[in-house]
Amino acid sequence: MNIALWIVAGLMAATFLASGVQKMVQSRKKLIDGGYGWAEDLSDGSVRAIGLLEVLGAIGLVLPALLDIAPVLVPVAATGLVLLMGGAIVTHLRRKEANAIAVPLTLLVLVAFVAVGRFGLEPFTN
Template identity: 50%
Template sequence: MDVFLWVVQAILAAMFAMSGLGKLLWTRDKLAGKYPWTHTFSQTAVRSIGVTELLGTIGLIVPAATGIAPVLTPIAATGLAIMMGLAGALHIRRKEPSGLMATAVLLALCALVAWGRFGPYSW
């Protein structure tokens, strides 16, 4: 199960890193094609979400890989799960079922990592 959790962490890290970098580097207008919700947020808010995703990415991998404060890994997974829960609420409010499916999958995977790393497969 430990190897499985590492694979899930790596997949989540890749997904959140790509998403976070996109939100940091692209303008809100350019993101609107992929993320229609960006028109309802300021550029600063979108970039803040990107920074949060990148910090979560670092938290998913670095503490566990280095053995320095590995408790930060499940905390990062929990934070990303909360963020995905809030994103899901936004997609429900905006009536965007396509965005809701991806968000729900990411939430479930983050919750799995948090459960595994806090519980039976913690360090």
């Protein structure tokens, strides 16, 4: 189970890091033109804040455990990303984009697996 949790956490960290950096460095207009229609409903600052939360969540999924500094932050970061993906799903449903919830729902399930796994099933122990 520990290996599976590390693999999923690593994959999720890479995914959220790439997604977050994209939201932080690209203009909102470029994101909208690239298919991120939800960005129409938000300000530039809000889109960048979402990107920053994704980057911080990505870092939190692996770095505390790798450095053995407050590894309890791993499931906390995963829980934060679960909430973020829940918000993404709600946003798509409000925009009547039910076909767009597959990706955030999949990400939600995967980071929830990390959160549950690291909070209870296979916590980091010293």
